[in-house]
Amino acid sequence: MKKIILWWGRFDNNYSRNRILRNLMVKLGYQIVDFKPFISKFGSFQAKFSINVKPSLLWVPCFRHRDLKSALKWACKEKIPLIFDPLISSWDKKINEQKKFIKSSKESIKIKKNESYLFDKSDFLIADTEAHKNFFIKEFNISEKKIFVINVGAEEKFFFPNEKIIPSSKEILFYGSFLELHGVDVIIDAAKLLINKPIKWTLIGNFNKRDFKDCPSNISLEPSIGIEELAYRIRKASILLGIFSGSDKANNVIPNKVFQSLACGKPVITRLADAYPKFLTNGDMGIYFIEPNNPKALANLIVKLISDEKQIEKTGKLARKTFQTFFSEDQIMKQLQDSLEKVFIGI
Numbered sequence: 499m500k501k502i503i504l505w506w507g508r509f510d511n512n513y514s515r516n517r518i519l520r521n522l523m524v525k526l527g528y529q530i531v532d533f534k535p536f537i538s539k540f541g542s543f544q545a546k547f548s549i550n551v552k553p554s555l556l557w558v559p560c561f562r563h564r565d566l567k568s569a570l571k572w573a574c575k576e577k578i579p580l581i582f583d584p585l586i587s588s589w590d591k592k593i594n595e596q597k598k599f600i601k602s603s604k605e606s607i608k609i610k611k612n613e614s615y616l617f618d619k620s621d622f623l624i625a626d627t628e629a630h631k632n633f634f635i636k637e638f639n640i641s642e643k644k645i646f647v648i649n650v651g652a653e654e655k656f657f658f659p660n661e662k663i664i665p666s667s668k669e670i671l672f673y674g675s676f677l678e679l680h681g682v683d684v685i686i687d688a689a690k691l692l693i694n695k696p697i698k699w700t701l702i703g704n705f706n707k708r709d710f711k712d713c714p715s716n717i718s719l720e721p722s723i724g725i726e727e728l729a730y731r732i733r734k735a736s737i738l739l740g741i742f743s744g745s746d747k748a749n750n751v752i753p754n755k756v757f758q759s760l761a762c763g764k765p766v767i768t769r770l771a772d773a774y775p776k777f778l779t780n781g782d783m784g785i786y787f788i789e790p791n792n793p794k795a796l797a798n799l800i801v802k803l804i805s806d807e808k809q810i811e812k813t814g815k816l817a818r819k820t821f822q823t824f825f826s827e828d829q830i831m832k833q834l835q836d837s838l839e840k841v842f843i844g845i
Contacts, residue, residue: 500527500528500529501527501528501529501554501555501842502528502529502530502531502551502552502553502554502555503523503528503529503530503531503553503554503555503556503557504531504532504533504549504551504553504555504556504557504578505520505530505531505532505533505557505558505559506533506535506541506556506557506558506562506565506569506572507533507534507535507538507541507558507559507562507564507565507566507569508534508535508538508562508564508565509534509559509560509561509562509565511532513560514650514652514653514754515559515560515583515585515626515650515754516559516560517653518650518651518652518653518827518830519559519583519648519830519834522827522830522831522834523834525831526831526834526835526838528838531549531551531553533545533548533549535548535565535568538562538564538565538568539564539567539568540568541565541568541569541572542568542569542571542572542575543568545568545572549572552576553578554578554842555578555579555580555581555838555841555842556569556572556573556578556579556580556581557580557581557583558580558581558582558583558620559583560583560584560585560586561584561585561586563584563588563613563616566582566616566620567616570616570619570620573621579621579622579841580620580621580622581620581621581622581623581624581837581841582616582617582620582622582623582624583623583624583648584617584623584624585626586747587613587633587634587637587638588609588613589606589609589610589613589637590633590637590746590747590750591747592606592609593606593609593610594745594746594747595677595678595679595745595747596678610637610638613638614638614639617634617638617640618638618639618640620644621644621841622644622645622646622837622841623640623644623645623646624645624646624647624648624837625645625646625647625648626647626648626649626650626751626752627647627649627750627751627752627773628647628772628773628775629749629750629751629771629772629773630647630750630751630773631645631647632772633746633750646833646836646837646840647833648830648833648834648837649752649757649825649829649830649833650752650753650754650757651757651825651826651827651829651830652754652757652758652760652761652821652825653725653827654761654826654827656725656726656728656729657729657732657757657758657761657762658729658761658762658763659733659762659763659814659818660733660762663730663733663734664734665733665734665735665736665810666698666734666735666736667736668696668697668698668736668804669697669698669699669700669734669735669736669737670697670698670699670700670735670736670737670739670800670804671700671702671731671732671735671737671738671739672685672699672700672701672702672738672739672755673701673702673703673722673728673731673755674702674703674741674753674755675703675704676701676703676704676705678743678745679741679743679745679747679748679751680741680742680743680748680753681741681742681743681744681748681769681790681791682701684742684743684790684791684792684793684796685699685701685739685742685793685796686710686712686713686714686717686793687793688793688794688796688797688800689713689714689716689717689797690714690793691793691794691797692716692797692800692801693714693715693716695716695801697716697800697804698716698718699716699717699718700717700718700720700731700735701717701718701719701720702720702721702722702723702728702731703721703722704721704722705719728758729758729762732758732759732762732764733762733763733764735764736765736804736810737764737765737766737767737800737803737804737810738755738756738759738764738765738766738767739755739766739767739768740753740755740756740759740766740767740768740769741753741755741768741769742768742769742788742790742791742792742796743769743790743791744769744790744791748769748771748790749771749772749773749790750771750772750773751771751773752771752773752774756768756785757821757825759817760784760785760817760818760820760821760825761818761821761825761826762818763784763814763815763817763818763821764784764814764817765784765785765786765803765810765813765814765817766784766785766786766817767785767786767787767788767796767799767800767803768785768786768787768788769787769788769789769790770787770788770789770790771787771790774787775824778820781813782816783816783817783819783820784813784814784815784816784817784818784819784820784821785817785820786799786803
């Protein structure tokens with residue numbers, strides 16, 4: 499009989515991280531059952547009447563901190579191990595990224611204390627990078643033994659090379675939600691430095707035009723697009739951009755866009771960060787690193803790369819090889835399988 503993994507919370511089934519892990523769990527032979535409470539706070543009460551299976555594991559997916567307390571209560575009562583895949587720290591986001599409160603404030607201390615409690619009570623945590631794992635250990639005093647690392651990766655049915663698609667001449671592409679950690683201001687400043695160069699800069703995503711009224715004329719702003727169209731646009735571009743903020747959070751993550759671009763066989767430029775494995779040497783494996791908050795370094799590297807189409811093509815092939823070797827769905831499946839086996843062995 500298949501082991502049942504109960505996914506608990508008001509999560510988004512279509513978010514890339516969730517889709518990848520759910521598909522891989524099925525491939526590994528697990529049965530997935532969803533429980534989405536009407537109100538997160540009262541999830542444990544609703545579960546008494548709504549859950550009619552005996553799961554082997556309870557999984558609280560990314561961003562669902564609000565569901566975790568009720569999930570912990572139910573899992574404890576039913577004696578079922580619980581894994582939380584936070585993807586972010588709410589304290590890190592509010593304090594280090596959004597800067598809503600200073601670190602020493604009562605509000606900051608309260609938020610961190612609450613999150614520490616939730617992390618500590620969870621049987622296991624998932625981190626998306628080794629840097630994030632170390633962050634959880636350092637900031638929340640979580641035991642290293644209860645944290646597993648599973649990369650974000652990319653959905654290979656959408657993101658893959660297509661040699662029939664001829665790249666647009668000298669197009670630099672960034673896409674995302676324009677969060678502060680993305681460092682879009684660095685991209686804009688780099689574009690300004692190259693205003694007289696025949697280079698097209700394209701930014702795709704949800705944005706407020708009022709916030710980009712000072713964009714130079716060589717930048718094209720486009721609204722968000724569907725995943726298949728996005729994959730096509732990645733293949734059409736010459737070079738893809740990652741993130742460039744100097745924030746601590748940006749130092750701990752490898753964003754979706756980096757994995758997706760590598761999967762499509764495209765050269766990527768992003769900020770140097772502890773999140774990346776040490777074996778990823780600069781430029782030799784399809785990915786280039788620059789210091790954060792450095793538009794001049796970004797502009798200089800783009801001028802160097804864009805002048806040599808053969809080098810771009812060569813680097814693109816290296817990018818695809820890097821993805822297949824280290825970040826493919828097969829690699830993520832191994833990480834997931836190892837993590838789940840450790841959980842069930844420890845029961």
